Amino acid sequence: MNYYFKLQYSRLRRWSVLMGIKSGLLLILLLLIFILLSEFIFYKTEYAKWIYAIFLISLTLKLCETKRNDILISTFSSKDYVSIRIIENNALAIPFIIYLFINAEILIAAILLPMAVLLAFYRNKNLISKTIFTPFKRYPFEFIVGFRKTFWVFGLAYFLIYKAIVVDNYNLGLFGLLLIFLTCMYYYQKVEHEYFVWIFSSGTKEFLWGKLVASIICVTILSILALIGMLICFSQNWLITIMVYLVGYVFLGSMILAKYSAYPYEMNLPQGIFYAFSLFLPPLLIISILIFYAQSKRKLDPILEC
Numbered sequence: 121m122n123y124y125f126k127l128q129y130s131r132l133r134r135w136s137v138l139m140g141i142k143s144g145l146l147l148i149l150l151l152l153i154f155i156l157l158s159e160f161i162f163y164k165t166e167y168a169k170w171i172y173a174i175f176l177i178s179l180t181l182k183l184c185e186t187k188r189n190d191i192l193i194s195t196f197s198s199k200d201y202v203s204i205r206i207i208e209n210n211a212l213a214i215p216f217i218i219y220l221f222i223n224a225e226i227l228i229a230a231i232l233l234p235m236a237v238l239l240a241f242y243r244n245k246n247l248i249s250k251t252i253f254t255p256f257k258r259y260p261f262e263f264i265v266g267f268r269k270t271f272w273v274f275g276l277a278y279f280l281i282y283k284a285i286v287v288d289n290y291n292l293g294l295f296g297l298l299l300i301f302l303t304c305m306y307y308y309q310k311v312e313h314e315y316f317v318w319i320f321s322s323g324t325k326e327f328l329w330g331k332l333v334a335s336i337i338c339v340t341i342l343s344i345l346a347l348i349g350m351l352i353c354f355s356q357n358w359l360i361t362i363m364v365y366l367v368g369y370v371f372l373g374s375m376i377l378a379k380y381s382a383y384p385y386e387m388n389l390p391q392g393i394f395y396a397f398s399l400f401l402p403p404l405l406i407i408s409i410l411i412f413y414a415q416s417k418r419k420l421d422p423i424l425e426c
């Protein structure tokens with residue numbers, strides 16, 4: 121069992137080297153990002169505790185996937201396997217639970233801790249992800265794979281918008297709308313094999329433009345009803361709603377360029393931090409889009425122009 125956690129630590133160190141930063145500083149930065157995001161969620165909505173709980177449970181379920189656990193079961197004894205799973209789930213849950221206690225959400229925190237332990241005995245067979253319908257079969261893989269993994273997030277987003285309409289909380293509705301776009305941005309985190317870029321019979325500009333158009337169509341399918349609901353029920357704020365919606369498109373396009381700016385590798389930590397800051401500063405976002413486009417063209421030209 122000790123060997124397993126030493127191996128995970130070694131993987132973290134290798135990942136931090138690829139990200140261009142020391143592992144200790146990486147952990148500090150991840151903790152800082154966690155705190156800032158938590159503060160933002162609890163500041164923006166009164167339903168933060170439920171968002172927190174759902175997010176923690178979804179992360180814990182990711183550790184319950186059959187393929188991953190089959191390897192652990194075949195490697196370790198039953199006792200060590202259970203111990204590993206309990207330690208993993210608790211390590212994941214503790215930051216969330218501490219933050220819930222700080223915000224006086226004692227009941228939710230008290231429920232989530234034993235739930236994290238119980239989920240250590242559960243194995244998710246991913247039956248839903250293999251059968252769920254998606255309307256994206258004619259588009260690249262990002263939305264097909266991403267939607268099947270995060271379809272529940274869109275239910276949460278639409279629920280938040282519904283509650284925003286019921287209690288007349290416009291900011292909560294905007295948060296639900298942005299949650300759709302942020303989820304779709306997550307789909308472009310995964311880097312595909314070079315072959316799946318090389319097979320496109322177009323140049324770099326056409327390739328990136330095709331990715332952008334496909335993303336706009338797909339995210340519109342997922343968000344158009346939310347937009348219509350916001351425009352009808354908060355008609356006095358129609359201009360802000362439209363602007364936020366258009367900014368969502370810009371965010372999604374910038375994520376595509378950021379992904380391919382480091383291709384065929386993932387973004388390193390300095391790039392990721394620069395991009396994260398640019399999302400909160402519109403002038404910097406324009407600069408980052410221009411930089412990421414130039415970098416994407418330089419990375420993709422040798423693959424697509426050959």
